[in-house]
Amino acid sequence: MKLKIHNKKGFWGGAFLLLLAVFYIPTLMNNITDMDTTMRIGKTILIITACALFGVTGVYRGINSKCAKEDAQEDDERKKLVDIKTKSSAFIVTFLFSIFLALVLAISIGITKNNNFTGIFVGVGIMPTIMIIAYICANIYQNKRN
Amino acid sequence: MTQQQLSDLVFVSNRTIISLEKEQYNPSIILAYKIALVFNTTIEELYQLEGNLKDEIKNT
Numbered sequence: 001m002k003l004k005i006h007n008k009k010g011f012w013g014g015a016f017l018l019l020l021a022v023f024y025i026p027t028l029m030n031n032i033t034d035m036d037t038t039m040r041i042g043k044t045i046l047i048i049t050a051c052a053l054f055g056v057t058g059v060y061r062g063i064n065s066k067c068a069k070e071d072a073q074e075d076d077e078r079k080k081l082v083d084i085k086t087k088s089s090a091f092i093v094t095f096l097f098s099i100f101l102a103l104v105l106a107i108s109i110g111i112t113k114n115n116n117f118t119g120i121f122v123g124v125g126i127m128p129t130i131m132i133i134a135y136i137c138a139n140i141y142q143n144k145r146n
Numbered sequence: 147m148t149q150q151q152l153s154d155l156v157f158v159s160n161r162t163i164i165s166l167e168k169e170q171y172n173p174s175i176i177l178a179y180k181i182a183l184v185f186n187t188t189i190e191e192l193y194q195l196e197g198n199l200k201d202e203i204k205n206t
Contacts, residue, residue: 076158077174078165 006068007061014058021051091131098127156180 005011028044061067105121108114149163156177165171166181173181175189182192190196 073153073157074159076162077177078162078171079159081171 003063004065005062006065007071010058010068010071011062014055014060014062016055017051017058018055021048021055024048024051091135095128095131098124098131102128152181152184155184 024044024047028041028048061071102121102125105117105124109117109121149160149167153160153163157180158177162171162173162177166173178189178193182189185192
């Protein structure tokens with residue numbers, strides 16, 4: 001019987017998660033021998049279970065024509081608009097938060113004269129810069145395409 | 147006609163139909179056309195474009 005993939009995105013997403021679950025199994029095996037890492041074992045089992053469950057669901061829905069049709073219907077224009085708005089909001093929140101954090105760190109460095117903050121400041125401060133550059137590049141690209 | 151039946155006919159999610167009814171979401175011209183076809187009417191009549199335009203002019 002030939003297997004037909006109806007929802008490629010869902011199928012490959014599910015396959016990737018299943019693969020991730022398989023790759024996590026050796027980590028679990030290594031941790032089982034070390035009894036001190038109970039928390040880590042619990043976390044690994046949780047990750048494997050979640051990956052396997054979502055993976056199987058994704059693969060099943062990808063090859064089942066009825067489910068794929070339902071998924072395609074759910075993934076409509078309103079959902080795409082919501083997705084765009086969500087990403088935009090998340091971008092703005094992250095941008096403002098990183099600027100705020102960079103400012104707090106700059107003030108901390110100014111007050112305490114502690115050089116330990118400088119590394120964190122550079123790390124945090126580079127984020128809004130990358131975001132602005134990424135925004136400009138994406139804007140040019142989308143302006144050309146649309 | 148139920149929301150589910152309409153959503154199946156125009157191939158969008160049930161949530162989209164709910165948002166359209168609540169006037170929270172403006173559909174694309176294609177979706178508006180599909181809905182108009184289902185109800186055997188025109189987009190102008192379906193969205194009362196003339197009346198809405200008059201209201202807009204009045205409010206400005």
